[in-house]
Amino acid sequence: MIAFENVGLRYGHGPEILKDLSFSIDPGSFHFLTGPSGSGKTSLLRLLLLSLKPTRGRVTMFGEDVIKLDRDRLLQMRRHIGIVFQEFRLLDHLTTFENVALPLRVRGQSETSYRANVEELLDWVGLGDRMDAYPSLLSGGEKQRAAIARAVIAKPDILLADEPTGNVDPELSERLLHLFEELNRMGTTIILATHELALLDKFGYPRMLLNEGELVIHE
């Protein structure tokens, strides 16, 4: 599904942030991406989200070389990828329902066509009674569950999560991880960036360890 071959990344003329990354991710797998702050986790996630192109090497996703893709094809491919951020990044002027429905709305779907699905998903993540609430009225955990719901509403093949438990307490972190597990069991490939060792130890998924731009995978 995803293959990196000798991938390097630098911003402008700066030093190389990611060096010679070579790995592959199978469909339906679950990987932790970990490493110290500044090790390049977010840059790697941005490469995986196709919002950056590598400065060298080859990235293949869904069987296509992403370097060769034009803007429209990149957009199509990006729609197969969901993303969850540590800071939730919900739009404050939209309700929980509207935030979660946003990926479908930007694809041109009508509200009547997706309402039932969005309500069902919000029920599933435990926000059935918070649909009309604005993000400012949600707790950290609720915001993150809304963000996860937004990331998966369009049924992406890959779900990327950048420190999704960074702003919630340990108990809620575990509950969120169970949510990601559930999504993974339903077939979504998950790459979850975190540096919380407790979670890494408790959930024994393969670890992609980034350190100073170099990657080691611990299966």
Place this chain on the structure above:
Amino acid sequence: MSEGLKIGFYRPGPIVPAQSVAGRTLMLLIGIMTFLSCVTFGGVLLVQKSAVGWSADVGRELTIQIRPVDGEVLESNIRLAISLAEAIPGVAEARALSLEESEALLEPWLGAGLDLSDLSIPRLVIVRLSDPNAADITRLESEIAGIAGAGLETHAAWRVQLNTMAGTIVVSGILVLSLILVATALAIVFATRGTMSTNREIVDVLHFIGASNRFIAGEFQGRFLMIGLKGGAAGGLAAIVFFIAVGMAINAVMPEPSSAQLGFFFGRFALGLNGLLGIAGVVMVIAGLTAITSRLTVRRFLLQIS
């Protein structure tokens, strides 16, 4: 979820929040620009209408000037000039100005109570054309030249001057309108860039969840189009009120003869249907300019950050 939402009256909230766009300031600016554009347009239209009317009036009249010449009978030369003029096709009538009328013409320069019999001044024959295009002016000119001391004045130099002046005003007006539109476009570019920077978080999130640049640009364009329409309509309405108020003020302040004289020289201070349609056109152009400029700016911004 309320019942209203479930039975289909629900509309999702706007993706670009209204208050995040520098709407009120931009709307005011667009209103002012539209007002200036409409006043310029209206002014140019009035001048052009007056110039065309005036030029047509002047073009329908010729003047034969007959100077007193020793050995010639002035009155018989006048009669000859009239009969020659009336024989030309396209001439409606020719008549000599009476002594009283000539005195009235000279009164502003020579004072009242003038006795023309004491002065050796030329007499005038006014020739009114029914069809300026059909009239053979060259033939009339050559025939009039046969009368001792007579000459034909076609007012051509006046008309050229008048048309040149009107043309200059029209071109200046178009230039001013163009500059206003350019200034408006630049203001919209800056406002759009500011809005995009303010809403960078929304743009990023939309990108991450798979929104195309076209979709994002459309969301922002919708906001700016509304601002352009509202600002443009307000400016256009203000311009119409301005023209009505100035027209009423001229009629109220000026005595009837002066007002009529002003109307004769500069046309009535009323826009008419053409003017109103023109103002509506200016409003639409400004609204369209706002929408297009903002869309191009947004797309350029999105390409830069992609």
